[in-house]
Amino acid sequence: MKTNIINLFLSLFSVVILSSCSGSGGFNMFSDSEDVKLGHDVSAEMLTNQAEFPVFRGDPSIRTYIDQRIFQQILTSPKIAKRSVYDYKIELIADDNTLNAFALPGGNVYIYTGLLKYLDSEAALAGVLGHEIAHAEKRHATQRMTKYYGAQFLLGMLLGSQPNQIAEVASNLFVGLAFLANSRSDEDDADNYSFEYLKDTRFYPGAVKFFFEEMRDDGTVSSKSNKVATFLSTHPDPVNRIAKTNQRLQGAGIVIKDWKSNDANLFKNEYAANIKNKLSK
Secondary structure, three states: OHHHHHHHHHHHHHHHHHHHOOOOOOOOOOOHHHHHHHHHHHHHHHHOOOOOOOEOOOOHHHHHHHHHHHHHHHOOOOOOOOOOOOOOEEEEEOOOOOOOEEEOOOOEEEEEHHHHHHOOOHHHHHHHHHHHHHHHHOOHHHHHHHHHHHHHHHHHHHHOOOOOHHHHHHHHHHOOOOOOOOOHHHHHHHHHHHHHHHOOOOOOHHHHHHHHHHHHHOOHHHOOOHHHHHHHHHOOOHHHHHHHHHHHHHHOOOOOOOOOOOOHHHOHHHHHHHHHHHHOO
């Protein structure tokens, strides 16, 4: 009888979970501290899989520069509510054939060297980093995990039978980027917050669209090559997002620029000298 009652409770409560997660900001079974733990678990798992996630072991000044000059400045935005709660840090993945970046729950942000070589300005990288910070801040990954695995987690929590469940699911879902695909609403949310974060920095606020503009202009966005396959599978509708960012710029009364602009607040020379050229050595 007890088991039947628990199963009925789980079934009913799962319906509530699934329905409440249908939009952005839905129910999340994880606490902030659990987001941090999950991120650490996944990071540890990634370190054991150097074939897929090789740690960048080149010039250490590149990571330091990105962290201090760009990443930490974005984190000073007052709109980032969890900067003292999450363990925000950046790591570089040594893979020149992948144009991508992703954030784990709790604040770990990973950037592929392929993306760093493809971009041409600090502003463009700031737009990408702001976008990934927003995914962590808005807890998109653990909301999706709650939505799809709510009943399993509840069962483990109620019965105490699977204390390592979070780490196990982390291993199954994140390794290989299997669970990093974001919904359109999550991507739009992250683009919007990147725009808002960058308004508090020295970087051009619309820079979140520069990557997509460059891909569009060189035809990469429609390519079937392995170099962009991962990005396109985890970031839907890149071209449409250019228009959405332009709408935000227009609504805020900010001049619309594109990735080809040479204005000072894109910091192209600095990017070339301190990141791109060093990666090519």
